[in-house]
Structures are given as structure tokens and as C-alpha cells.
Amino acid sequence: MARPTQRITESQQAMLSYIQDYxxxxxxxxxxxxxxxxxxxxxxxxxxxxxxILREAGEIEFNESSSRGVWVKSLPKPGDFVRVPMCGVITCDGEHGVPTPDADALRNPEDWIPVARSLVGNAKLEDLYALRARGDSMIDAMINDGDLVIMRRNFDYKDGGLYAVMLSDRNETTLKRVFKDGKKFKLKPENPRLEPFWVDARSAQLQGRVVCVVRAM
Amino acid sequence: MARPTQRITESQQAMLSYIQDYxxxxxxxxxxxxxxxxxxxxxxxxxxxxxxILREAGEIEFNESSSRGVWVKSLPKPGDFVRVPMCGVITCDGEHGVPTPDADALRNPEDWIPVARSLVGNAKLEDLYALRARGDSMIDAMINDGDLVIMRRNFDYKDGGLYAVMLSDRNETTLKRVFKDGKKFKLKPENPRLEPFWVDARSAQLQGRVVCVVRAM
DNA sequence: TATTATACCGAACTGATGTTCTTTGTCAAT
DNA sequence: ATTGACAAAGAACATCAGTTCGGTATAATA
Structure with missing residues (x-):
């Protein structure tokens, strides 16, 4: 990226800061x-x-002859982000391991999580929801206690992706990396120190795909 | 959160969508x-x-008597985010394991990573930078190949935080959870299946604190 | 049909807002 | 001192933009 060709004065810098703060x-x-x-x-x-001058220096851009047309280039724009509804907790017990939120939970969430749009790809907004991981039951999927997991319903199946897998015979839902092999699924824990295993495709349902994982420290 | 008390008509919904798109x-x-x-x-x-009507329904907010004063509540605001410079790669070799970026790398990064402000706390913008994890050398810190690690310079030491630790006798920098114990550091891999170990405080330097980890899938 | 209430249109109004232009001030060279 | 070049201030201007208000159409009610 090119540096400003023109040095800006102190008052110009102060003005830039004011615009940014505003x-x-x-x-x-x-x-x-x-x-x-x-x-x-x-x-x-x-x-x-x-x-x-600030425009020449590459610090701002603006629409001329239009009100409030100035923008500081270093600031993100609203379109760079989406807000994802926070819909519950991933726990280690099977029944509610990875919950699938209902319509009401999606519309009236406990909270909204801001996420960079580049992280969620082309997913439709209404297909996205966030879950909080509790305990270390997801450690095989490299997901830690407290991690935020962004899920997507109505995904396209992509071999090798991380999915919420419902195992009907075990009555258990966990996150695993999934590969399709004929009528069987190969479920591979994310941790390379653990071995993969196979299940029959009929006894496994893919409830959602993990779009991204966010861990605040 | 209260639901809209008033149902909105189709054309009002269309207007709301237009404002959002705009x-x-x-x-x-x-x-x-x-x-x-x-x-x-x-x-x-x-x-x-x-x-x-849309305001009564809780869908928008706006400043009256001010140009371009309308905002759709479901959209994030620019202040909800920061942009962090992308400054390199965490590799498994010791020397450049966790690089500390210089001033030039911070000002002219390869890329800018948008991050929710709520994730970076009260950190100063200029203290933040992002690194990309390569290989599975950080797996003990629950950090996977391809993960984005947001680092903070000039941190306040907080016991039990995840830090980039430079071990001078090993000539190696890795990410570990750190506890202070007199003149010794207790370095604990993030993975609970691995055992912690102690090092002398003089032979360990904390170069930066991990603020958050983001994994796109 | 007459009445009333409501939704809706369009023009006019008032203040906000970006642009332009003349005047003033500063400083260096002659 | 005079001139010219340049930066800066402030007023004036034209358009933009939110608000108001009288009038009209439509529907419900008696």
C-alpha cells in the first residue's frame, strides 16, 4: 500500500482525528x-x-456535493460486518450438546455477536447463529471452554468440513470433521492425536456447519 | 427484549430493507x-x-431534524469494530516462532483484519496486531493451522493469560498460559492433557499477550 | 346520503449544508 | 516601500433536506 505522497500538518491531523471520532x-x-x-x-x-489535502494524502474519501459524504479510509464500513444471534450453549451432555435454535431464539436472542463478514462467506444472515462452548468436551475439535462457535444452517455439504453431527444411536451431538465415504461417514476429531472413526450415514445427521470459531481471552 | 408492538406493512418492510441496503x-x-x-x-x-411507524416498531432509530439521521437497529455501527494490521505468521521454528512486528509492518501491513471491539477490550489500537498460525506447532495452545491470532503489545500482566513467551535458553518463542510464582513462571499448555512446567523468570520474556483467536473454516 | 375519520399526496417552508468568491493578512524577493 | 504569491477568513450563494400543512381520496358509520 502506498504511503501518503504529501505530509499533512498537525491541524490537518487533528481534523482527521476529529472526523474519525465523530x-x-x-x-x-x-x-x-x-x-x-x-x-x-x-x-x-x-x-x-x-x-x-487529506484526500490527496489517501486518508479519506468523500462524495462531493453530498451531505455527510466524508469517510475515513482506515475505518471499517457497516457492510464489513454482520450481527449474529447468540442462541445458547454447547455442553458436554449429549441431548443438548449442540442445540438447534428455534425461530424465536433466532429473532429474540440473548445477545448479538458482531462478526466480520469475510468470516461467514456467502451465508445468508438468517441461517447464522452463535453458540458458546462450555466445558472441555469439544477439545477434540480444538474448541475450548468459553469459545464462541458461529454455526450455519442450510449449508452446502463440503467434504472435510466441521459439522454438528447428531448420532442417533448414541443420542449425542458433537462437533466433528466429516468425510463422506459411500454410505458411511468418517468422523475425525480435530485433534490429530485422536483417531477417526466411521458411522453409518443413516444414523448420523448433519445439523449445521461450523463457519468460524472465536476465542476471547 | 420487547417484540414490536405494531405489525408493519409490506411496503414499510420494503422501505426498511431499502434503508438497510443503502x-x-x-x-x-x-x-x-x-x-x-x-x-x-x-x-x-x-x-x-x-x-x-418503524421507530415505534423498534426497527430503526433516528435523529430528528438532522440530515441522514436514520439508522437500522439490526446493523452494526462502525464503532463496534476495529481493524488490526496483519503482520506475519507464527511458525514452528523457534527464532521466528512468534514474531514481534516492527513499526513499518504495523503501518503498512499485508492486510487489515476486522475484529469486533468487544473482543479486544480496552487495548490501544496501535498495540494490536494479527498473526497467522502455520502448522500444528501451537496445538498445545489450542491454536490450529490457519488460525488468526490477535496479539497485544504493552499489555498489563494478568496471571493465567496466554502469552507469547520467549525462552532464551531454548531460543524458542511459543504461546503458553502463564502463572507467576515468585521468581519462576509456570507455563501451562492450553491443552489440559499436557502437563505444565516451570522456568526461571530471568530466562523467559513475555513478548505479547494473546487477545483473541479467530478460526475461519 | 351525510358525516366522520383516516390515509395519502404535493407543494411550500425553514433550516442545514457544500461551494464559491472577494477581501484580508503574511512573507519573501526586488 | 512595492510587488507578487500564497494562505486564510468570512460572507454570500445555491442547493439539499426534514418538516409542515392544506387539500383530496377512500372507507366506515349512522
């Missing part, structure tokens, strides 16, 4: 007069002039 | 006239009226 605080860009007041610029024409 | 596309809210044109509303006063 966007972060208000969620939308400021007007020229907001900038003038907030960054203590002496006149509107100076605001306009500084904006030209 | 924000996602343009990064800022639309004007009333944008909405009128884009969502095919017959008059400006109808736009205003529908906005009142």
Missing part, C-alpha cells in the same frame, strides 16, 4: 460545519481545503 | 428523498410517516 461516536459522517466547530477550524473554506 | 452499500444513511425514490414511496410525508 464517525465512531455517531455512526455517520459529520457535516463540514460539524468539523469546523469540533476541530476548531477557522472557516468552512479551510475545512474544504483540508479535506482536499 | 447503509450497507454506501456506508452512511440515506436522505428522505433517497428513500422516496429508492423504495418507491409516493411522497415525502409518507416516508416521514413510515419512519415514525
Amino acid at each position: 464517525i465512531l461516536t455517531n455512526g455517520r459522517p459529520p457535516t463540514f460545519r460539524d468539523i469546523q466547530r469540533g476541530a476548531n477550524i477557522s472557516s468552512l473554506s479551510m475545512v474544504s481545503h483540508y479535506l482536499d | 447503509i450497507l452499500t454506501n456506508g452512511r444513511p440515506p436522505t428522505f428523498r433517497d428513500i422516496q425514490r429508492g423504495a418507491n414511496i409516493s411522497s415525502l410525508s409518507m416516508v416521514s410517516h413510515y419512519l415514525d
